[in-house]
Every structure is written in C-alpha cells, then in structure tokens.
Amino acid sequence: MAIMDGCESKHKTPTLEERVCPTCGASVEVFTRRGRVIEDTACECGYVFKAEEQLEAQQRKAPEA
Numbered sequence: 133m134a135i136m137d138g139c140e141s142k143h144k145t146p147t148l149e150e151r152v153c154p155t156c157g158a159s160v161e162v163f164t165r166r167g168r169v170i171e172d173t174a175c176e177c178g179y180v181f182k183a184e185e186q187l188e189a190q191q192r193k194a195p196e197a
C-alpha cells in the first residue's frame with residue numbers, strides 16, 4: 133500500500149504546460165511550476181518564453197556602462 137497523494141510534491145514537480153506563442157500563435161510546451169515557466173523555452177519561430185520562476189518580486193535593472 134503505497135499511496136503517495138501528497139500535495140506538497142506537486143509544488144516541486146515541474147508541469148508540462150502549453151503556452152500560446154504571442155508571435156506566431158503556435159502552442160509551445162513549456163515546463164512550469166505552480167503556473168510559472170521555470171526554464172527558457174524557445175518557440176520554433178524564435179520567440180523565447182522567459183523563465184518566470186527565478187524572477188523575484190523586485191526586478192531591478194542595473195545600468196550597464
């Protein structure tokens with residue numbers, strides 16, 4: 133009897149999710165965790181779904197000289 137129905141594990145397991153490319157309209161499968169893209173995924177048209185998981189609430193732009 134190995135019933136592992138833990139909800140907590142879902143938070144850690146990436147989910148394959150379909151996102152619609154805003155550029156070409158194609159469906160692209162991206163890995164998400166809790167609804168956020170966790171890794172950069174490129175569409176065949178060249179558009180890249182940027183990883184959102186790593187972004188913190190504070191998003192600063194450091195001026196590059």
Ligand SMILES: [Zn+2]
Pocket residue numbers: 153154155156157158175176177178179
């Ligand atoms: Zn595309």
